[in-house]
Amino acid sequence: MTLACTVSLTSTLVARADDVQDQKRQADKRIAALGQQLEGTNAKLAGAYVNLERTKAALPGAQQRLANAQATVTRAESAQAKAEDTERQALAAEATARAHNEDVAQKLAVAKANEARATEQLSKTESQLSSSQDALDAYAADVFQGAGTESQFGLVFGAGTPQEFADRIIMADTASNVASDTVDSLATMHADNVSTRSYLTSVRGEIAELKRQAELALQNAEAAAAAATQAKEQAIIARQNAETARTNAETAKSQLDKLKAQQSAFAKDLQAQKASEQSDLAAARAEAARLNAILVERARQARLAEQRRKAKLEAERQAKIRAEQKKAAEARKKGQNYTPKVPPPVVADPTPSNFLSRPAGGPTTSGFGMRWHPVLQKWMLHDGLDWGIACGTPVYAAAPGDVVRAGWRPSGWGNQVVIDHGMHRGVDLVTTYNHLSSIVKWGGHVNRGQLLGYSGTTGYSTGCHLHFGVYEDGTPVNPNKWL
Numbered sequence: 001m002t003l004a005c006t007v008s009l010t011s012t013l014v015a016r017a018d019d020v021q022d023q024k025r026q027a028d029k030r031i032a033a034l035g036q037q038l039e040g041t042n043a044k045l046a047g048a049y050v051n052l053e054r055t056k057a058a059l060p061g062a063q064q065r066l067a068n069a070q071a072t073v074t075r076a077e078s079a080q081a082k083a084e085d086t087e088r089q090a091l092a093a094e095a096t097a098r099a100h101n102e103d104v105a106q107k108l109a110v111a112k113a114n115e116a117r118a119t120e121q122l123s124k125t126e127s128q129l130s131s132s133q134d135a136l137d138a139y140a141a142d143v144f145q146g147a148g149t150e151s152q153f154g155l156v157f158g159a160g161t162p163q164e165f166a167d168r169i170i171m172a173d174t175a176s177n178v179a180s181d182t183v184d185s186l187a188t189m190h191a192d193n194v195s196t197r198s199y200l201t202s203v204r205g206e207i208a209e210l211k212r213q214a215e216l217a218l219q220n221a222e223a224a225a226a227a228a229t230q231a232k233e234q235a236i237i238a239r240q241n242a243e244t245a246r247t248n249a250e251t252a253k254s255q256l257d258k259l260k261a262q263q264s265a266f267a268k269d270l271q272a273q274k275a276s277e278q279s280d281l282a283a284a285r286a287e288a289a290r291l292n293a294i295l296v297e298r299a300r301q302a303r304l305a306e307q308r309r310k311a312k313l314e315a316e317r318q319a320k321i322r323a324e325q326k327k328a329a330e331a332r333k334k335g336q337n338y339t340p341k342v343p344p345p346v347v348a349d350p351t352p353s354n355f356l357s358r359p360a361g362g363p364t365t366s367g368f369g370m371r372w373h374p375v376l377q378k379w380m381l382h383d384g385l386d387w388g389i390a391c392g393t394p395v396y397a398a399a400p401g402d403v404v405r406a407g408w409r410p411s412g413w414g415n416q417v418v419i420d421h422g423m424h425r426g427v428d429l430v431t432t433y434n435h436l437s438s439i440v441k442w443g444g445h446v447n448r449g450q451l452l453g454y455s456g457t458t459g460y461s462t463g464c465h466l467h468f469g470v471y472e473d474g475t476p477v478n479p480n481k482w483l
Contacts, residue, residue, distance in 0.1 A: 072248065075245075089231075090227045100221075129190060291418070298474075324340030324342065349425050355421075364388075391455055391457060399421045400446065413459050414457075414461060416436070
């Protein structure tokens with residue numbers, strides 16, 4: 001059940017971690033797209049918003065790391081407690097095993113001492129038994145086998161007087177008593193000898209059993225000592241792991257607290273920058289209005305010039321027609337045949353749809369049209385095309401024309417070049433090149449493909465790119481219409 005719970009907890013943590021990783025990947029994509037959404041926004045406001053969004057995106061991961069670290073602490077502390085309990089049990093088992101080993105060793109020593117004493121007693125008894133037996137054998141031989149007066153019988157019956165006989169009888173009785181005592185002593189010593197041998201056999205059996213027990217007790221003590229050493233090492237590792245887990249948890253909490261503090265600071269900064277952005281947008285609108293007024297006036301003048309040009313061409317055409325008609329009339333008077341040459345009518349501007357060349361190569365990172373401003377919470381027109389190119393990339397004129405203005409613009413465009421290409425397809429066509437890092441063409445006429453400057457990220461820009469704008473009579477249109 002413990003294993004199942006552990007597997008379940010681990011699976012849950014892994015699932016949560018995967019979910020957090022998915023959230024982070026989505027947040028990273030969203031933050032990467034903010035650079036396009038915030039293009040044309042005050043850099044400080046854009047930076048504050050991106051910073052805030054980054055902390056928001058980082059918070060779930062930090063919270064998950066803290067949760068994982070705390071779960072690891074719980075598991076590590078539980079493992080530490082179990083390891084320390086195992087260590088205590090192992091030490092107790094070792095102490096018990098060693099005590100048992102010492103007890104068996106003590107009993108074995110006592111049994112060996114008893115064996116030595118019994119062996120010594122048996123040897124002594126056998127020696128005494130042998131001596132007494134020799135003495136008794138000598139006495140019997142003396143009584144029954146002695147020659148003449150040397151035997152006990154000869155000693156008694158060889159008396160010369162009654163008193164001497166009586167004395168000899170007393171002496172023989174005394175010797176008989178001594179022999180009887182010796183026989184009794186021999187019987188006792190023999191019985192003791194048998195008992196001692198039986199005891200010795202028992203002691204030796206006990207010693208053999210105690211030796212077996214001693215070997216087993218020693219093995220158990222050594223095994224217990226090894227287990228105790230292993231348990232101690234595991235307890236040390238468990239304590240180290242728990243300490244590391246606690247340190248990691250403290251670090252994760254510190255990181256989370258830092259992120260929360262940063263988020264709070266970025267939120268305050270964002271509010272301050274939003275207030276500033278309103279005034280910046282007002283200035284940008286005023287600047288855009290000034291540019292629009294300039295372009296509208298240029299368009300009016302260009303249209304008047306185009307009307308005068310067309311009127312002049314039409315007048316010249318009519319004059320040619322009248323001249324041809326006069327030639328035909330004079331030829332008829334002379335009887336000649338003359339077909340007048342009619343000049344073609346003045347036609348509309350034959351400018352092709354792909355009149356403009358691309359001013360720089362690179363992928364389109366943001367198209368023309370309305371887009372949602374995530375900070376100001378409103379739709380705003382992105383009035384051009386953004387091409388993702390590195391800072392310092394050459395930027396060229398999209399078509400022949402005259403530089404209307406070039407330089408730094410406070411409206412957020414940074415370094416900007418504006419070129420009027422004149423009347424084409426009935427409108428005054430103007431192109432703009434924005435956020436340049438530097439400008440090389442400050443005025444005068446330019447040819448198609450002539451170097452204007454180098455791309456950058458000046459003004460309200462969140463990264464290196466070129467913002468290319470196209471205007472018809474002062475009104476921004478989709479550049480793809482002309483490219």
